[in-house]
Amino acid sequence: MSGPASIGRRRFLRALAVAGTSAVLAACGEAGDPAADAAPLTDDAATPQPSAWFKDTTPFLVHDDGKSLEARLENMDALITPSRFFFVRNNSVSLEVDVDAWRLAIEGDAVTNPLTLTYDDIRTLPSRTLVCYLECAGNHRAMFGLVQGRQSTGTQWMTGGVSNGEWVGVPLRDVLNSAGITDEAVSALLIGLDTESPEQGFRRALPVAKALHPDTLLAYSLNGEDLPRDHGYPLRALVPGWVGSSNVKWLGRIVVLKERLWTRNNTTSYVLIGDDYAPEGQALGKVTTTQVIKSALALPWPALLNAGRREIHGFAHSPHGPIRTVEWSLDSGRTWREAAVVEPQVQYSWARFAFEWDAPPGDHTITTRATDAAGNTQPDHIPFNEKGYLFNQPVPHPVQVS
Ligand code: MTE
Numbered sequence: 001m002s003g004p005a006s007i008g009r010r011r012f013l014r015a016l017a018v019a020g021t022s023a024v025l026a027a028c029g030e031a032g033d034p035a036a037d038a039a040p041l042t043d044d045a046a047t048p049q050p051s052a053w054f055k056d057t058t059p060f061l062v063h064d065d066g067k068s069l070e071a072r073l074e075n076m077d078a079l080i081t082p083s084r085f086f087f088v089r090n091n092s093v094s095l096e097v098d099v100d101a102w103r104l105a106i107e108g109d110a111v112t113n114p115l116t117l118t119y120d121d122i123r124t125l126p127s128r129t130l131v132c133y134l135e136c137a138g139n140h141r142a143m144f145g146l147v148q149g150r151q152s153t154g155t156q157w158m159t160g161g162v163s164n165g166e167w168v169g170v171p172l173r174d175v176l177n178s179a180g181i182t183d184e185a186v187s188a189l190l191i192g193l194d195t196e197s198p199e200q201g202f203r204r205a206l207p208v209a210k211a212l213h214p215d216t217l218l219a220y221s222l223n224g225e226d227l228p229r230d231h232g233y234p235l236r237a238l239v240p241g242w243v244g245s246s247n248v249k250w251l252g253r254i255v256v257l258k259e260r261l262w263t264r265n266n267t268t269s270y271v272l273i274g275d276d277y278a279p280e281g282q283a284l285g286k287v288t289t290t291q292v293i294k295s296a297l298a299l300p301w302p303a304l305l306n307a308g309r310r311e312i313h314g315f316a317h318s319p320h321g322p323i324r325t326v327e328w329s330l331d332s333g334r335t336w337r338e339a340a341v342v343e344p345q346v347q348y349s350w351a352r353f354a355f356e357w358d359a360p361p362g363d364h365t366i367t368t369r370a371t372d373a374a375g376n377t378q379p380d381h382i383p384f385n386e387k388g389y390l391f392n393q394p395v396p397h398p399v400q401v402s
Contacts, residue, residue: 045103046095046193046194046195046250047097047098052094053094054094054096054228054230055069056084059071059072059075059084059085061158061160063155063156068090069087070160071160071162074298074299074300076298076315077352079346080223081163081164083225083228083231086222087136090194090197092194092196092197092202094229095229095250096229097229100119103116104235104251104253105252106175106179106253107179107255107256108256109258110186110256113179113180117175122218122220122235123220125170125175126174127169127170128217129168130166130167130348131166131167132164132238132240133164133348133349133350134163135244135294136157136161136162136244137244137288137390138154138161138389139160139244140157140158140294140395142157142158147395147396152384154387158301159301162315162350164349165222165223166222166224167222167238168221169221169235169238170218170220171214171215171218172237173212173214176254182258186207186258186259187206187257187260187261188205188208188254188256188257189203189256189261189263190204190205190206190237190251191253192248192249198264199265201253204246204270206246210289216237217238218235218236219237220234231249232250235250235251236250240319241319241320241348242289242291243288243289243290243389243390245265245269245270245288262281262283266283266287267283268283269387270287271283271389272286272288272385272389273387274383276383276385277385288389291317292319292376292390292392293317293318293320293370293376293392294392295316295326295368295378296314296397297312297313297366297368301398303399304402305402306402307359309357309358309359310357311354311355312357313355314326316351316353316368317349318370318376320374321372321373321374322351322372322373323341323353323371323373324371324373325338325371326339326341327339327369327371328366328367329368329369329394330364330366332367332396336369338355340355341353353370359399360401362401363400364399364400365399366399367395367396368394
């Protein structure tokens with residue numbers, strides 16, 4: 001290694017030597033992109049794979065965009081989603097990355113000490129463990145059509161664009177501090193190695209406050225194993241509570257800049273566009289950041305059940321903290337009954353809920369509605385947005401009992 005990167009790396013490793021190990025289980029270029037002129041991506045380590053995914057697609061609802069493997073919540077009963085059932089959303093295809101050739105570059109006009117890190121460098125850093133759900137901003141998108149009668153564009157996710165994992169990684173802020181992030185920093189642009197994706201590397205800019213949040217991680221492990229290739233091996237961002245697109249996979253470069261960055265993924269994509277959303281900066285609408293509170297049943301769509309008494313369960317999650325109540329309704333929300341929320345709840349994790357139902361023969365809908373400890377409840381109605389993000393009205397789940 002030569003030049004500023006080597007100096008930076010030495011300092012970086014010295015900083016590591018003085019930092020203790022802290023493992024914490026937390027309750028758990030388009031126009032205007034100055035980073036486009038920065039150093040080229042370290043993409044010689046990455047090979048796209050001929051088919052879109054590495055994992056067995058059998059357990060998933062496979063969308064015909066060739067980019068989206070929707071999880072079937074009915075496969076899940078435990079808090080943690082096994083990696084083989086964890087949903088996948090790519091903007092091109094999953095990558096095979098040669099970890100020996102892989103490097104992470106941290107650069108930009110708001111760092112004084114640009115770094116280039118190896119995988120071993122990352123793995124020797126103090127780490128944190130978080131149980132955290134990851135959700136695509138478009139999860140429940142099909143409900144705009146099914147519930148509001150107005151279909152949005154985009155992959156028609158039902159309720160399985162979400163999964164819950166145990167992640168291990170290094171706080172992004174430790175790496176940014178080692179790179180000498182300055183007080184003038186405004187954005188940290190995370191860039192993936194998937195050069196076949198839009199912008200020649202999927203990218204998302206984080207405001208510096210979110211990048212420096214102690215729970216924003218550079219994650220290298222999911223559910224006790226190295227990150228699976230479909231989920232960003234060797235390294236991805238984990239931005240708890242924020243829309244899935246913030247969690248950039250196959251990370252290769254982080255560019256820290258003194259200005260707010262406008263790229264595809266905060267101007268035309270991942271933006272709420274519609275009559276009720278005022279344009280923000282260079283975006284066509286309101287930029288999505290935090291997710292919204294939601295709940296869904298762990299049942300096929302539609303569910304086919306035998307008549308009789310049974311336990312029904314599902315999952316609820318809020319980016320704002322623990323779930324306080326989940327209610328269920330057999331009459332489209334005119335009357336509600338309370339489900340049991342399974343404890344303990346872990347910050348950033350989804351919560352499991354369950355209720356007993358003596359199912360009579362016939363066609364039914366079961367609607368669920370979650371409320372979190374901060375008082376946020378799933379709303380009766382949300383305004384339409386063209387790309388169908390952040391749908392969180394209560395979902396009427398069709399159930400046929402015989
Ligand atoms: N990172 C890269 N490099 N390329 C991508 O296409 N997709 C994003 C995000 N990170 C994406 C990415 C989107 S839209 C989502 S919802 C999440 O990854 C999905 O993460 P998963 O596939 O691990 O479930």
